[in-house]
Amino acid sequence: MRNAVQDTSPLGDGALAEIDEDPASRKKFLRMMGTGGAGALSLLIAACGSSSSSSSNSKSTPPPKKSGGGGGGSKESGDLAIVNYALTLEYLEDAFYADVIKAGLFKGSALETIKKFGDSEHQHVVALEGVAKQLGKPAAKPKTKFPLKDMKSVLTLAATVENLGAAAYLGQAAMIKSPDILAAALSIHTVEARHAATLNTLLGKSPTPDGAFGKPATMDQVLPIAKKFIVA
Amino acid sequence: MTDTSITAPGLEEVEITGLSRSAFILRGALAASAVYGAGTVGPFVGEALAAGGGGDIGILNFALTLEYLESAFYKEAQKKVKLSSKTAALAKLIGKDEDQHVQALTKAITGAGGKPVKAPGVKFPFSDEKGFLKLAHTFEDTGVSAYNGAAPSIKSKAILSAAGSIVQIEGRHAAAVRLMAGLPPAPNAFDPKLSKDQVLKAVKPFLK
Numbered sequence: 001m002r003n004a005v006q007d008t009s010p011l012g013d014g015a016l017a018e019i020d021e022d023p024a025s026r027k028k029f030l031r032m033m034g035t036g037g038a039g040a041l042s043l044l045i046a047a048c049g050s051s052s053s054s055s056s057n058s059k060s061t062p063p064p065k066k067s068g069g070g071g072g073g074s075k076e077s078g079d080l081a082i083v084n085y086a087l088t089l090e091y092l093e094d095a096f097y098a099d100v101i102k103a104g105l106f107k108g109s110a111l112e113t114i115k116k117f118g119d120s121e122h123q124h125v126v127a128l129e130g131v132a133k134q135l136g137k138p139a140a141k142p143k144t145k146f147p148l149k150d151m152k153s154v155l156t157l158a159a160t161v162e163n164l165g166a167a168a169y170l171g172q173a174a175m176i177k178s179p180d181i182l183a184a185a186l187s188i189h190t191v192e193a194r195h196a197a198t199l200n201t202l203l204g205k206s207p208t209p210d211g212a213f214g215k216p217a218t219m220d221q222v223l224p225i226a227k228k229f230i231v232a
Numbered sequence: 233m234t235d236t237s238i239t240a241p242g243l244e245e246v247e248i249t250g251l252s253r254s255a256f257i258l259r260g261a262l263a264a265s266a267v268y269g270a271g272t273v274g275p276f277v278g279e280a281l282a283a284g285g286g287g288d289i290g291i292l293n294f295a296l297t298l299e300y301l302e303s304a305f306y307k308e309a310q311k312k313v314k315l316s317s318k319t320a321a322l323a324k325l326i327g328k329d330e331d332q333h334v335q336a337l338t339k340a341i342t343g344a345g346g347k348p349v350k351a352p353g354v355k356f357p358f359s360d361e362k363g364f365l366k367l368a369h370t371f372e373d374t375g376v377s378a379y380n381g382a383a384p385s386i387k388s389k390a391i392l393s394a395a396g397s398i399v400q401i402e403g404r405h406a407a408a409v410r411l412m413a414g415l416p417p418a419p420n421a422f423d424p425k426l427s428k429d430q431v432l433k434a435v436k437p438f439l440k
Contacts, residue, residue: 113417120421127422166400173396174389186380187422189396190403194418197404198411207408208325212332214400216393 079181080132082172084139085219086185087128089165092226093121095144096161103148110151110202114158117195124188131181142230152203159199163209164222166192171216288391289346291382294428295395296337298378300351301435302371303330308356309364319361319412326368326405333398340394353440365413367438372406374426374434375399381425 097118100106106114132138148154169189176182193214197207306327309315315323341348358364379399386392407417426434 116416117418120418123421166403170393170396170400173383174393179384182384183380183425184422186383186396186399187425190376190380190399190406190423191418191421193400193403194407194423197407198417201408201411206325207404208329208401212329212401213336213394213397214404216397 079176079178080135082176082185083128083132083135083181085172085223086169086188087125087132087139088142089168089222089226090121090124090128090188091139091141092144092229093161093165094118094125096146096158096229097121099144099146099148100154100158103154105148105151105154113198117158117162117198120191120195124191127184127188131184143232144229145231146229155199155203159196159203159205160225162192162196162199164217164225166196167215167217168219168222170214171218171222173216288386288388289341289344291386291395292337292341292344292391293346293349294382294431295379295398296334296341297349297352298375298431298435299330299333299337300349301354301438302375303327303334304351304354305356305367305371305438306330308354309358309368313358313360313364315361315364319365322408322412323364323368326372326409329401329405333401336394336398340391344388344391354438355440356438362413365409369406369409369413369415370434372402372409374431375402376406376423377426378428378431380423381427381431 097114100114101111101118129138146157166189169185169192173182173185173189176185200207200209306323309323310320310327338348356367358367376399379395379402383392383395383399386395403423410417410419
């Protein structure tokens with residue numbers, strides 16, 4: 001459908017075009033940031049610098065060369081910035097499932113699945129908060145708002161969020177320095193992938209919409225979408 | 233082999249700040265292996281372990297062996313048993329992905345100056361859809377844990393990214409197969425990881 005990008009490399013060079021569906025999104029996002037969204041995400045962004053939105057070789061994007069540890073000139077860099085980025089996404093997912101359950105749209109086995117997914121996201125939040133505390137300061141929990149109209153649209157939104165989450169983890173994996181944090185991120189990444197595939201299947205879509213290789217997304221691609229659900 | 237570690241330490245649970253998650257799927261996979269597999273480790277195992285002499289190429293060859301196994305399994309499934317149309321479609325889709333993983337890994341190994349391992353001899357004990365689904369989710373769950381266990385040791389960022397893009401698909405396959413089998417698609421908040429030895433034990437019954 002909107003996946004207009006050809007897979008050039010068999011190892012998936014991950015242009016992640018389907019998320020980058022709006023070519024203006026990066027500009028728009030930067031504008032938004034400029035006009036003073038001061039939430040966790042803007043801090044994150046400021047901290048991370050803008051990792052290049054490489055559409056041609058995102059997999060070999062070098063890690064941001066900041067001060068390596070946590071202290072230096074910028075508030076966050078390296079693994080802490082990545083962990084806080086992941087934490088912010090997990091906060092979103094956690095809040096989303098909590099809202100969905102509260103909204104009472106689902107019953108039976110669908111509700112059980114949603115509860116299970118929500119529980120896992122909550123555990124991701126707790127784990128990442130712990131890691132972020134070890135490295136420095138965890139990202140602030142954003143205030144969120146999600147459009148929750150009916151089952152179909154909620155499942156669609158859930159699928160969007162989970163597919164994005166999986167792409168986001170994949171996009172960071174090669175930049176993580178600590179093997180322990182990498183192992184943790186990977187163990188979460190495949191759970192996001194399982195969630196995404198489940199929701200796709202429930203919606204009658206392919207569990208593997210990008211084919212045989214998952215596509216990574218950069219922070220620049222993910223954050224503008226995430227930001228839609230964050231209320232200042 | 234008298235190694236008795238089949239049940240436990242292998243199942244290192246994911247450790248994040250003291251959180252650990254039960255690894256019951258993998259326990260299941262390993263228990264299955266204990267039941268089926270009294271045999272010795274096939275000759276291919278030595279080959280897979282020796283090929284490339286470790287490092288990234290060793291990991292890639294290890295992954296290639298698993299992908300060969302999966303690829304052969306889905307091919308056999310489409311011929312050997314009568315699957316419902318939905319299950320057959322899923323088997324076909326997944327099989328195609330595994331074929332592409334085989335090709336990509338082969339290319340990556342050659343590109344890195346290594347020698348790709350050959351496809352192992354395989355045998356799959358199943359005779360109906362239920363048996364197919366059971367083996368399929370065992371392979372996919374084991375695949376997820378194998379990649380997740382090996383990935384932190386990968387030195388090349390490009391290879392790590394490639395492994396990540398494959399393991400995401402293994403995770404998606406696992407969920408789709410589990411849904412089809414009526415099992416929880418994502419039973420753990422953190423997917424457990426397996427060491428190479430644990431993976432080899434888990435897949436040993438299916439090699440000849």
